[in-house]
Amino acid sequence: MSWLALVARATLGGVWVAAGLLKLPDPTENVRAVRAYQLLPEALVPVIGHGLPVLELVVGVCLLMGLVVRPMALLSGVMLVAFIVGISAAWARGLSIECGCFGGGGGPSVGASDKYPWELARDAGLLLASGLLVVRPRTPFALDDRLFPALEPAAER
Amino acid sequence: MSSTRTSRAQRTQAAQRAAEIRRRAEVKEQRRHNGLVTGAVLTVLALLVGLGYAIQSSRDTTGQVADVPAGVEGTYGVPLGDAKAPVTVTIYEDFLCPFCGDLEAALASWLPEYVEDGTVRVVYQPLAFLDRYSQGTDYSTRTVSAYGAVLDVAGPDIASRFHDLLFENQPAENTPGLSDDELVSLAVRAGADEDLIRPLIEGRVFEQWSDNGRDAASKERVTSTPTVEVNGERLPPMAIDQLVARIRTSVEAVATP
Numbered sequence: 001m002s003w004l005a006l007v008a009r010a011t012l013g014g015v016w017v018a019a020g021l022l023k024l025p026d027p028t029e030n031v032r033a034v035r036a037y038q039l040l041p042e043a044l045v046p047v048i049g050h051g052l053p054v055l056e057l058v059v060g061v062c063l064l065m066g067l068v069v070r071p072m073a074l075l076s077g078v079m080l081v082a083f084i085v086g087i088s089a090a091w092a093r094g095l096s097i098e099c100g101c102f103g104g105g106g107g108p109s110v111g112a113s114d115k116y117p118w119e120l121a122r123d124a125g126l127l128l129a130s131g132l133l134v135v136r137p138r139t140p141f142a143l144d145d146r147l148f149p150a151l152e153p154a155a156e157r
Numbered sequence: 158m159s160s161t162r163t164s165r166a167q168r169t170q171a172a173q174r175a176a177e178i179r180r181r182a183e184v185k186e187q188r189r190h191n192g193l194v195t196g197a198v199l200t201v202l203a204l205l206v207g208l209g210y211a212i213q214s215s216r217d218t219t220g221q222v223a224d225v226p227a228g229v230e231g232t233y234g235v236p237l238g239d240a241k242a243p244v245t246v247t248i249y250e251d252f253l254c255p256f257c258g259d260l261e262a263a264l265a266s267w268l269p270e271y272v273e274d275g276t277v278r279v280v281y282q283p284l285a286f287l288d289r290y291s292q293g294t295d296y297s298t299r300t301v302s303a304y305g306a307v308l309d310v311a312g313p314d315i316a317s318r319f320h321d322l323l324f325e326n327q328p329a330e331n332t333p334g335l336s337d338d339e340l341v342s343l344a345v346r347a348g349a350d351e352d353l354i355r356p357l358i359e360g361r362v363f364e365q366w367s368d369n370g371r372d373a374a375s376k377e378r379v380t381s382t383p384t385v386e387v388n389g390e391r392l393p394p395m396a397i398d399q400l401v402a403r404i405r406t407s408v409e410a411v412a413t414p
Contacts, residue, residue, distance in 0.1 A: 050214045051209075051210040054209030058202055071199060086344065108309070148191045
C-alpha cells in the first residue's frame with residue numbers, strides 16, 4: 001500500500017510541477033484563461049490567474065520531495081475539486097473554451113466539448129490519488145520521514 | 158515467600174506503568190514537535206507562494222497606460238469605410254490564425270465593393286492571441302503593434318492594405334513568421350513611409366496597446382478568433398463558409414440593388 005501511495009505522490013507531484021511551470025511564463029494568459037470560465041467575479045480573476053500557477057508549483061515540488069504530504073495532498077484535492085466544478089460548469093453551459101490546465105487558455109478552442117470528458121476523467125483520477133495521500137501520507141523516500149520520525153511505525157505504515 | 162513474590166509482581170507492574178507513562182509523554186512531546194515543524198514549514202511555503210504571486214502580478218502589465226494609435230475606432234478598433242454606413246461588420250482576428258486567413262480570403266472577393274459604395278463599414282479588432290505559436294518571436298503581438306503603427310502614421314486606407322498583405326503572406330502556425338524587416342517592407346508596399354514606420358515597428362511601440370486590447374476582448378468574452386459582429390450583434394461560432402454566408406446575407410439585405 002505504501003508503494004501505491006508513493007506512485008500516487010510521484011505522479012501527482014509531477015503533474016502539478018508541469019502544470020505550474022507551463023503557466024508561469026505568461027501571467028496575462030492565465031488571467032484570460034481563468035476569465036474564460038465566467039465563474040469568478042472580475043476582482044478575483046487576476047488574483048487566481050497570478051496565484052494559482054505558483055501554488056501548483058509549490059504543491060508539486062512538496063509532493064515530489066515528500067514534504068508535509070498530508071496538507072499538500074489536501075490542497076491538491078481542493079484545487080482538483082475546483083477544476084472539476086469549473087470544467088463541468090463550462091461544459092454544462094455550452095462554453096467552448098480551452099481548459100488552460102497546462103498553460104494556454106482564454107484563446108481559440110476547437111472541439112472543446114470533445115476534450116471536457118477526458119479532462120474531467122484525468123482530474124477525477126488525480127483527485128483519487130490526492131485522497132489516498134490524505135489517508136496514507138507516509139510513503140518511502142519522503143522528507144517527512146526525516147522531519148517526523150514515526151510515532152508508532154507499525155501503525156503508521 | 159508469597160509476600161516477596163507479590164511485591165516483585167507489583168514492582169514489575171509499577172515499572173511497566175512508569176514505562177507506559179513515559180512512552181505516552183514521549184508521543185505527546187513528539188506530536189507537539191511535529192505540529193510545530195509542520196506549522197513552520199507551511200508558513201515558509203505560504204510566504205513563498207505570496208512572493209511568487211507578487212512576481213507574477215508585477216510581470217502582468219495589462220491595463221498599464223498605453224500609447225494608442227491615431228485614428229482608432231473606440232480604443233482598439235481599426236476602422237475602414239464610411240462612418241455612416243448602414244452595416245458595420247466587426248471582426249476580431251489574429252494575423253496568425255488560419256481560420257482568420259480563410260475568412261479574409263473569402264471576404265476579399267466581394268466585401269470591398271460594399272465598403273467602397275458606403276454600404277459597409279468594417280472595424281477590425283486585431284488580437285494577439287497566438288503568441289505561443291510563433292517559436293518565441295511573438296508574431297501575433299508584433300503584427301498587431303505594426304498594424305497600429307501603420308494606422309497611426311499612414312491612416313486607415315493604407316492600414317487596410319497592410320492588413321490584407323499580412324493575410325496574403327500569412328505564415329503557418331509554429332513557424333517564426335515574418336521578420337520585423339519583412340513587416341516593414343509590407344508596410345512600405347502598402348504605402349507607408351519607411352522612415353516613419355520602421356522605428357515604430359522595430360520598437361513595438363503599440364505592444365502595450367495590443368496587450369490591453371487583448372485583455373479588453375477577453376472581458377467582452379471573445380474567446381476565439383475570428384469572432385464577427387454585424388451591427389453589434391455577435392454571430393455564434395460556425396464554419397467559415399457559413400460565417401461568410403451569414404455576413405453576406407446581412408449586407409445584401411441592406412444594400413440597394
